[in-house]
Amino acid sequence: MVLSRRSPDWRWIGIKAVAHGLALLPLALLVQGVVGDTLGADPVAAITHETGNWALRLVLLGLAMTPLRRLLGKPWPIRFRRMVGLYAFLYATLHLATYVVLDLGQYWQQILEDIVKRPYITVGFAAWLLLVPLAVTSTKGWIRRLGRRWGQLHKLVYAVGVLGVLHFIWLVKSDLREPLLYAGVLALLLGLRLWWKLRKPLAQAPMRGA
Numbered sequence: 001m002v003l004s005r006r007s008p009d010w011r012w013i014g015i016k017a018v019a020h021g022l023a024l025l026p027l028a029l030l031v032q033g034v035v036g037d038t039l040g041a042d043p044v045a046a047i048t049h050e051t052g053n054w055a056l057r058l059v060l061l062g063l064a065m066t067p068l069r070r071l072l073g074k075p076w077p078i079r080f081r082r083m084v085g086l087y088a089f090l091y092a093t094l095h096l097a098t099y100v101v102l103d104l105g106q107y108w109q110q111i112l113e114d115i116v117k118r119p120y121i122t123v124g125f126a127a128w129l130l131l132v133p134l135a136v137t138s139t140k141g142w143i144r145r146l147g148r149r150w151g152q153l154h155k156l157v158y159a160v161g162v163l164g165v166l167h168f169i170w171l172v173k174s175d176l177r178e179p180l181l182y183a184g185v186l187a188l189l190l191g192l193r194l195w196w197k198l199r200k201p202l203a204q205a206p207m208r209g210a
């Protein structure tokens, strides 16, 4: 019996390597900023802002993959979905760690008080918590084990997007332009899904009297 072994798809491996490089670039720039002491007067705030922004951007990018597949009529965006989601989790975890370790420091226990008393932290923490099961179940083994329920569980990413945007809107004191831009992108991505979902049954419904 001849066992056929598939040769590696080098083009795809190259594209994925570039995508990993791009996803790690903001982190590399942050590390460079820390080492070179170029993050400004408040480096902890700079790290919190960068990691928070990248976490949210990547959540939104992950949410864009399904609409992109549908609009382009090509399957490739879906092949990036897991990678993008895991990087969103990485940046969200670094963001949380920056707050707990670098910001609160020896008062790290105060995070519990903050989660209870400061609404924007409550909402941010809820978003991070929801990302945990998504990251854990992102492997092929979990996809197989959960079957149909995997897709249902991963709909939690919609809530992560909403909570992430709310967190940002809540913490901003005056200029709402940036969080509202994220809110607009999120509304577009969720709105497209809703539109397609509502249209499908109509298109498939049998004609009256037919």
Ligand code: HEM
Binding pocket: 048, 049, 050, 051, 052, 053, 054, 055, 056, 059, 092, 095, 096, 099, 121, 124, 125, 126, 127, 128, 160, 164, 167, 168, 171
């Ligand atoms: C336990 C979880 C979290 C904590 C404790 C936390 C805490 C914070 C803090 C202290 C800030 C800076 C506030 C300020 O400038 O006054 C911040 C900003 C931010 N966070 Fe979070 N956050 C959490 C989770 C998240 C998650 C999951 C996301 C995204 C999905 C996120 C996205 C952002 C964004 C976009 C900003 C604003 C960055 C900017 O100012 O440009 N955060 N967060």
